[in-house]
Amino acid sequence: MSVPALPLTLIESLERRLVTAVTASTSSFTGTQQVQDWGGEWWEYSVEMAMTKGRDGRRLSAFLTALGGMRGRFLLSDPSIAQPDMTAAPVVVGAGQSGTMLLTGGWAASAPALLCGDFFSLGTGGETRLYQVTADTTADVAGLATLSFVPRLRSAPLSGAVLDVAAPAVALRLTAPVPTRIGRADSYRFSITAREAL
Known part of the structure; x- marks a missing residue:
């Protein structure tokens, strides 16, 4: 089964971060820390989609809905990477x-x-x-x-x-359902949070 790609032309802004599975235990007496690296690392994204209208907005809504929340995966060719x-x-x-x-x-x-x-x-x-x-x-x-x-x-x-x-590119999975915000004149806005699909 092919993995769909998020339409890049509709991305307004994004935030990318590398998350590492590291914990720290701090002594309440000396302030010293013991740091444990558990080895896990993954990318997380927050994406603001540009306002779309009419058919384009409905198509993007269908793309995001078809992912089924955390069930589906999609590809993102990060447009901020020059x-x-x-x-x-x-x-x-x-x-x-x-x-x-x-x-x-x-x-x-x-x-x-x-x-x-x-x-x-x-x-x-x-x-x-x-x-x-x-x-x-x-x-x-x-x-x-x-x-x-x-x-x-x-x-x-x-x-x-x-x-x-x-x-x-990176394969991502939504971390939460994406609400469709519908405004006047058939305009649509979407905010996406996703993490690397591991």
Whole structure:
């Protein structure tokens, strides 16, 4: 079953944040803390959709209703991500990789690959995962580059898996039902909260 994509032209503004499963216990006597990292990391989004009218508003309402609340998933190609213009076709090099570093190939030789703050995604459909690069990376003479990023890989990508750097996306799931706010002159407004579909 295909995963629908949220219409980007209707997004007015959004907020993106990486949530980490970290807890802290603070001593009431000394103020010292013990921090526990449970390893979970995921993206959360708050999206304000632009006011739509008539048929467009009803179509967007139907898109959101058809998700069935938390039951459905959708893809978001984050429109706030301005990527560098490149002709590279990067892929994963080597199986069994994990953590927050990934050996990749297919970059222009001896040239910048991705820079700190850039994004890429791996996977397709409901398994599409979004990653943000945390350090500048330059490819070697063979076009290989090791990317450092967050969040950590959820599973080892296959060797040869394609990195989407042109329009990185993430599979999301609504965190609450989306009310349809209907105003005068058949106008519609929507506010969406969603988290990575894991």
